[in-house]
Amino acid sequence: MAQLTPPASCEQELVVQAFADQVEGSRYVPTDWQPSPGTDLFDVYEAGGIACTYGIQVAEVGGTVMWASNVDNLWDSKKTQWLEQGQVEIDLPGLNETDAVILKEGSTGADEMHVWAINLLINDVWIQVGASFLQTVDEAMPIIEAAIESMVKE
Numbered sequence: 001m002a003q004l005t006p007p008a009s010c011e012q013e014l015v016v017q018a019f020a021d022q023v024e025g026s027r028y029v030p031t032d033w034q035p036s037p038g039t040d041l042f043d044v045y046e047a048g049g050i051a052c053t054y055g056i057q058v059a060e061v062g063g064t065v066m067w068a069s070n071v072d073n074l075w076d077s078k079k080t081q082w083l084e085q086g087q088v089e090i091d092l093p094g095l096n097e098t099d100a101v102i103l104k105e106g107s108t109g110a111d112e113m114h115v116w117a118i119n120l121l122i123n124d125v126w127i128q129v130g131a132s133f134l135q136t137v138d139e140a141m142p143i144i145e146a147a148i149e150s151m152v153k154e
Helices: 013-022 040-046 071-084 137-149
Strands: 027-029 050-056 061-069 099-105 115-122 125-131
Touching (some): 013 027, 013 050, 013 061, 013 137, 040 061, 040 071, 040 125, 061 071, 061 137, 071 099, 071 125, 115 137, 125 137
Antiparallel strands (some): 027 050, 050 061, 061 125, 099 115, 115 125
16 A cells, blocks of 8 residues: 555545535635644644644534644554543444544434544544534544545655
8 A cells, every 4th residue: 555644735625525515515614723732633733734624614514634644653642542531442434444533422312413523543644533513433434535535645
């Protein structure tokens, strides 16, 4: 398998389309990130990664995809933190990921979950997909697959 690296920009047509397939009218939402130390966002940027928000800004519906290379054993240290915070290991259907953990909070009977996120390590790249409208792994898979397909093949 070719070595993959995070995309250089958020203008990822496959990811935009995957969001739009679930939330009609979704697009890339430029975001002025100001990450705090100790957060996943901070660690993504420290590793030279990228974080991108997609959705409908005025309706505050959408999600964020982050990509970062697994530098300095970043995945292992983050995974320890995620498990301590209540995330659980998962095997994603149809993917050959190295590792994955999932966070689910909120009521599954509600129309919207307030927090839903998945972290996966594939080809030594950490990808995080988080969205307020997702409730199941099956719903997230098209976005996860688009995030993987959007990586740069070297």
